[in-house]
Amino acid sequence: MQIDAELQHKLIGTVARCVIDHAEELTALDQAIGDGDHGINMKRGFDAVLADLDKTSALPVNEALKAVGMALVMKVGGASGPLYGTLFMTLGKAFPELPTRAGLAEAFSAAVDAVKMRGKSDVKMKTMLDVLVPVLETLRRSGGDLYAELRATAQWAAEATVPMQAVRGRASFLGARSVGHMDPGARSSWLMVEAVAGVLEGAQSMTGTDKDRAISR
Amino acid sequence: MTSHKAKISSGNVGIVIVSHSPDVARGAADMVRQMVGDAIPLAWCGGAPGGGLGTNVEAILSAIERAWSEAGVAILVDLGGAETNSEMAVELLPEERRERVVICDAPVVEGAVMAGTEASAGSTLEQVRSTAEELRAR
Numbered sequence: 001m002q003i004d005a006e007l008q009h010k011l012i013g014t015v016a017r018c019v020i021d022h023a024e025e026l027t028a029l030d031q032a033i034g035d036g037d038h039g040i041n042m043k044r045g046f047d048a049v050l051a052d053l054d055k056t057s058a059l060p061v062n063e064a065l066k067a068v069g070m071a072l073v074m075k076v077g078g079a080s081g082p083l084y085g086t087l088f089m090t091l092g093k094a095f096p097e098l099p100t101r102a103g104l105a106e107a108f109s110a111a112v113d114a115v116k117m118r119g120k121s122d123v124k125m126k127t128m129l130d131v132l133v134p135v136l137e138t139l140r141r142s143g144g145d146l147y148a149e150l151r152a153t154a155q156w157a158a159e160a161t162v163p164m165q166a167v168r169g170r171a172s173f174l175g176a177r178s179v180g181h182m183d184p185g186a187r188s189s190w191l192m193v194e195a196v197a198g199v200l201e202g203a204q205s206m207t208g209t210d211k212d213r214a215i216s217r
Numbered sequence: 218m219t220s221h222k223a224k225i226s227s228g229n230v231g232i233v234i235v236s237h238s239p240d241v242a243r244g245a246a247d248m249v250r251q252m253v254g255d256a257i258p259l260a261w262c263g264g265a266p267g268g269g270l271g272t273n274v275e276a277i278l279s280a281i282e283r284a285w286s287e288a289g290v291a292i293l294v295d296l297g298g299a300e301t302n303s304e305m306a307v308e309l310l311p312e313e314r315r316e317r318v319v320i321c322d323a324p325v326v327e328g329a330v331m332a333g334t335e336a337s338a339g340s341t342l343e344q345v346r347s348t349a350e351e352l353r354a355r
Contacts, residue, residue, distance in 0.1 A: 035296075037271060044267060073274055073305055077265025079298035081274065082305035118301065169297055 003099060008064055009057035011199050016046040016053070018195040019188060029184040033171040037078055038184040045076035045084070061099075065092030079169065080185060083119055083128065090114035105140045112136050125167035126178060128185035131157040135193050147201040154193035161186040230336040230345045231258035231284030233292045234329050235277055235299045237270045239263035245293070245326045249333035256337035260284035272299045277306040281318060289317035289342035291332050291349065295325040317342065323349040 003011075019026075020043050027039030048071045049056070056067045069088030073081050094110040096103030112132045116122055123133045134157040135150060142149045159182065166178035169185075232249060236242035242263035249259055260283035265271025277292075284290050292307075294300045300320060307318050319342060321328050332349040340348070 035270075037265075037269075040269065041265065041271065044265070073309075075266050077267075077269070077271030077273055077298075077302075079301040081298075082301045085305070118304070 003061050005057050007199070007203055008061060009053060010203075011196060012049065012057055012064065012068060013053055014199050015192050015195045016049045018191050019043070019046045020050070022187075022191055026184050026188055029182055029187055032181040033166065033174055033178045034184060035170050038080060038188065041076045041078040041080055042084075042188055045072040045081060048072075048075040062092045062095040065089070065095060068092075079119070080128075080188070083115055083185070084188075086114045086118045087111045087132070101139070101146075105136065108136050108139055119168060121168040124164065126161050126164040126171060126183045126186070127166075127168055128183070128189040130161050130164070130183065131186045131189035131193065133157075135189075147197040147204075150197045151194050154190040154197075158182060158186040158190035228288055229257045229286060229339055230288045230332075230342050231260070231281075231286040231290040232329060232333050232336060232345075233277070233280045233284045233290055234259075234261040234263075234325060235272055235280070235292060235303055236261075236263040236295045236325055237265075237272055237299060238295075241295065241325070245329045248326065249329050252330055253333050253337035257333055258284040258286050258290075259333065272302040274302050274306045274309070277303055278309060281306065281310065281314075285314075287317075289319070291336065291342060291345045292318065292320045293323060293325045293329045293332060293349065294320060299325075319343075319346045321346050321349040323352045327352050 023039035023043040026042060027036055030036050030038035049068050052067065052071060056064050059067060066089050069085040069092060072088065073085030090111040091107055094107035096107055115129060115132065119127065121127050121129055123129050131154055134153050138149050138153040161183040162181065163179055165176055166172040166174065171178040234242045234245045242261035246259055246261040260280040262273065262276035262280040264273065266273045266275065281290055292303050294303050303320050307315055310318065321332060328349040331352060332345050335345045335348040
């Protein structure tokens with residue numbers, strides 16, 4: 001399966017719409033433990049991504065990822081802009097010539113490391129990294145149904161942020177009171193992983209390519 | 218460090234104030250101006266792209282441009298997103314400018330006033346930053 005313009009259009013569009021459709025939920029989660037703007041901010045960023053979708057999806061995949069990242073950096077308006085922007089921009093920079101599973105895992109690993117640097121954060125701090133890091137591990141290690149495993153990982157990982165106490169971000173102001181709510185950034189990361197896995201799974205079943213070839217040209 | 222009104226000297230460090238709220242940023246800038254007059258380049262920005270509370274990388278870049286000084290620019294920020302977006306903005310600057318911009322770990326209003334006063338005395342960027350950051354322990 002090739003990541004052609006059509007698939008790229010579908011991937012970016014589905015991720016954007018999925019986040020936009022859940023903006024109210026993200027805001028509600030952020031009202032519980034943050035400043036209540038995650039949904040509004042992410043919607044503003046992904047509205048900008050959608051507005052440029054036709055232009056962006058015609059670009060080579062690495063340039064398209066950088067363009068998505070830059071749109072998020074410029075339009076989100078909160079810390080999640082540079083954080084998700086850095087994720088997409090680094091993924092674009094590191095995107096392999098031949099998108100094999102191992103190559104993609106490498107690139108995603110570089111992107112996750114860049115997010116850690118940008119947010120001066122790591123796992124167990126109740127952030128998006130608590131989803132991104134386990135998802136990276138699954139991408140590296142999955143031996144079975146990759147897309148189902150990615151979805152399952154993103155879900156349990158996001159749910160695992162509920163009992164955590166926030167160490168970074170506005171939620172850390174609440175101390176122990178941040179316990180008992182899912183981290184909004186973990187939820188938005190889960191949404192994106194689910195959207196990407198769904199599109200790639202659909203593309204794979206349409207072309208009938210086997211799993212190992214599903215993400216290689 | 219007496220308060221004085223002088224012509225903006227490009228030799229003095231510039232100050233940028235970044236808040237989630239345009240009202241807070243403007244108010245803090247007013248306080249700095251009252252202290253130091255036109256002795257330093259000063260710019261502020263606040264609010265998300267398209268309005269509402271938040272911070273905006275493009276607006277931060279433009280504020281750095283307005284407050285630019287060969288001696289450098291010190292940025293004062295309020296909460297997390299303002300810091301992350303300011304760091305992002307600094308990374309997007311041309312390489313030769315990146316080294317001459319610092320983000321102060323200090324409360325935005327008091328830090329801006331202290332940094333502005335220090336800058337108006339012709340201090341270096343590092344001196345301006347450390348004066349603002351003395352406020353951390355208080």
